[in-house]
Amino acid sequence: MRAVVLTEFGAPLVVGDVPDPVAGGGEVVVEVLAASVAPYAAEVFGGARRYPLVPPVVPGTGGVGRVLTVGSDATRLRPGDPVWCDPTVRARDDALTPDIALQGWSSRGEGGARLARHLHDGAFAERMRVPTENVYRLPAGALDDPARWAALGVYVIAYGGLLAGGLEAGETLLVSGATGNLGSSAVAVALAMGAGRVVAPGRSRAALGLLAERFGPRVRPVRLTGDGDTDRAAMSTAAEGPVDMVIDLLSPGAPSVVARTAAMTVREYGRVVLMGGVGMLGGDDFALPYPWIMRNSVTVRGQWMYPRTANVGIVRLLASGALDLAPERVRTFGLDAVNDAVAYAAEHGGPYERTALLMGRAVNNRAQHMA
Structure with a gap:
């Protein structure tokens, strides 16, 4: 599959072929259609924010896409389901104070760093491996405009x-x-x-x-x-x-x-x-x-990030129309233009300005709509 790789801090991002992810127990593989590019992404990739990413790494926080494969512990998710992939990964062996990592982005403490080593790669790729509990179903219509729905990662x-x-x-x-x-x-x-x-x-x-x-x-x-x-x-x-x-x-x-x-x-x-x-x-x-x-x-x-239940709540607000995505000003880029996307996001970080990468069939669908 094609993916964006941060090879070292301060260097341009590289786009190339990397091995397809393979789901282990309690994991899902998702075909990523869109991922948000944060306005401060250039500061992360340049090293100014001192995030504990370990290159080489596929970066990117959260994505909107379609389920490809599910593990045996998934009872409701099905291949083809439209989903949001929550990047906030929590360790499963401490319910009171779980270690946390933001998949493909950051982590907290040594325990979080261990999680980040296990779930190393993020959403700037055609496919990603995600814990089952971090995958949330979206309304079917979300995949008509996955770049707009990728703003869910900011709203949550x-x-x-x-x-x-x-x-x-x-x-x-x-x-x-x-x-x-x-x-x-x-x-x-x-x-x-x-x-x-x-x-x-x-x-x-x-x-x-x-x-x-x-x-x-x-x-x-x-x-x-x-x-x-x-x-x-x-x-x-x-x-x-x-x-x-x-x-x-x-x-x-x-x-x-x-x-x-x-x-x-x-x-x-x-x-x-x-x-x-x-x-x-x-x-x-x-x-x-x-x-x-x-x-x-x-x-x-x-408060750092949000509880898991917040994902369900924000999807409900969006699906009901109580929170309206229509006024969002969304600019999209393909994977090959990721460095342009990062530069654009840095200059357009005002209210309701969104920058997103489109992957795979989402790019093809966009081209068909524009034809």
Whole structure:
């Protein structure tokens, strides 16, 4: 099969023939039709993010495709089923604190590194080997536009954070990083879950205007000035009442003061969920004041990725139309143009901008539709 290979950090990705994957016990082989290219993929492949990938490796987080073969432990999956392949792989020998790896992308600790060595290759290939429990059936129509459905991989992360914070219908949510690729996805998911209003701070007038235009008065844009006191007051005013929950999805390059200012808009007994990358590349600590957390009974929670059940929930939101993929701006590339795709994604990481690789028969179908 053809696949993308990261041969070393800082080198261009190489496309070539590699052996077809063979499923072991508890695994499924999926024909990949589309895989999302993250806006920060260039930073991963260049080594700037210091992800624990071990080249040579087929990268790529999650894919949309069709089941080819299933193991004897699969009781409902069938060859031909349209599926989403969740890259968040958990060890099966510790239900309380399982080691985790993001297949073809990253891992946590030595246990996660062992998982990554076993499930080494990701979704930038015509086929991939996936644990049975990481394969989720999609509506049949998803394969009519698999590149658009590949955005599921971004939305499920945001959904996992909102589940972690216990977002309830009618509540007011503040999304720190709302104008980014992931943060804007959280805005859309929160509204699909029934949030009463979403405060969306950011610096880009264009991005804030896009959010307001797409979602109407339930989104409250706030243009940040960089002054903590001014910005906190503006966000609180935009909420027109208590902020029940804050979710931070800022990128690693964002100053910690921006995340801290947003977090401190939350009401007494409110919740703060930390899911972004602040501090991962150095810089000042997040440093929320101990007395403020204690006296206001604020819950602060970290969340990496999402529980398995989030995959089912996000598919339901998408299939029902409560979360609409139609406005997504999707640019597709074939495998041979993967380096162009990575460069394009880096320059187009704004709200609802998606970059995807198309593989195999998905490329042929696209060519037929364009003919």
